[in-house]
Amino acid sequence: MTEVQLPSRAKPEDLYAVCTQLNSRTVKRSQLYDEMELDRRQISAATDFGSTLGFLELEEGNSKTPRVSLSDYGFPLWQADSIEEPGVKNTFRRAIESYEPYRIGLLSAHLEDRIVDINGERAISIDEMIEGVNTYLEGDPESREINLLLKTAQAAGLGNRKVGRHNYPTRLVVSDDYDDFAKKLASKYELPEKTSIAPESKVSSEGHPDNVTGDSVTIDSGAESKVDSGGKVANDGTAQIIAELRSNDLTLNIGLDISDKDDKEVMKIVNEIKSLA
Structure with a gap:
């Protein structure tokens, strides 16, 4: 099966705002940058997201400033007074199904x-x-x-x-x-055939995991340490793992979604991370 890259870094409410701003026009995306209060990154992400799900048409899609217009699913959003309207919710359901x-x-x-x-x-x-x-x-x-x-x-x-x-x-x-x-x-619909390869953690060129899920950390030596809910480290190789962590600089890449957090919440997270250093 063909590899699929899903949209990211967008918000449905930003897509709704773009649809209402467009009206029935076709404009360059750069014009939306000037017209809307959203920043360029938000508008770019929203238009890419909308194009993928069938809300928007992007002409010259490879261009940094493609021309943007409403597609089939975009018109109900343009006509709605709120993203909470039943018609908007039904349109998002149709987009998910498609x-x-x-x-x-x-x-x-x-x-x-x-x-x-x-x-x-x-x-x-x-x-x-x-x-x-x-x-x-x-x-x-x-x-x-x-x-x-x-x-x-x-x-x-x-x-x-x-x-x-x-x-x-x-x-x-x-x-x-x-x-x-x-x-x-x-x-x-039926689910398609399963892919043969199970998901694995990605490892960067420095040898550190870019995206760690679950509750285990694997060191290059091959020893694996499990951390229980009480924070205790167990299993063979514990002493070697702790020694390596304490004797080397350790960089953690932490992925956090802060799109729904206000400024105070973001700064609280930053300060908590700094306190660990």
Whole structure:
């Protein structure tokens, strides 16, 4: 199967803003930079996202300033007074159904029992959604890409996306509408054949993991250390691992989604990280 790169770093609400700004016009993306309060990165991400899901048309798509216009799914957003309107939610559902990676993610969650109880709520974690998508599509999706899938499902009224806190993962707390929508998908579509390669952690040229998930860390020596909920390190090779960590400079690349956090929350995170140094 062809490798798929999913959209990322966008927000459904920014896409809605772009659609309402466009009206029925066709304009260069650079013109939207001048007209809108969103910054260039937000507008660029929103238009790319909208093009991928069928809300927008991008002419000269390889250009840095393509011409942008509404596509089929974009018109209901332009005509709506709020992103919360039922018509907008239904349009996002149609877009999810049409876009295979998102459809596969929700189908996998439904058919493979990936929805579980998390802190007393029926939810699917971002890691489970990553695994579900990666099982059937090549491309090793990253958390920020699947995070946008969760945001899109929320815009479609299929649940409430919650950012991970207090040892609970980022997740989509599913709604009753999710169950009905997933059953509809299951009646019309089947999951494709599984890809043969399971997802693995990416390793940078310096030999450090770029994206670590789970609760294990592997050192070059091959020894693996498991960390339990109490923070204790166990298993063979512990002494060697601790010695290596204490005798070498250790750089951690931490991926955090701060799109939903205000300035105070961001600075609190920064200060907590600095306090560990």
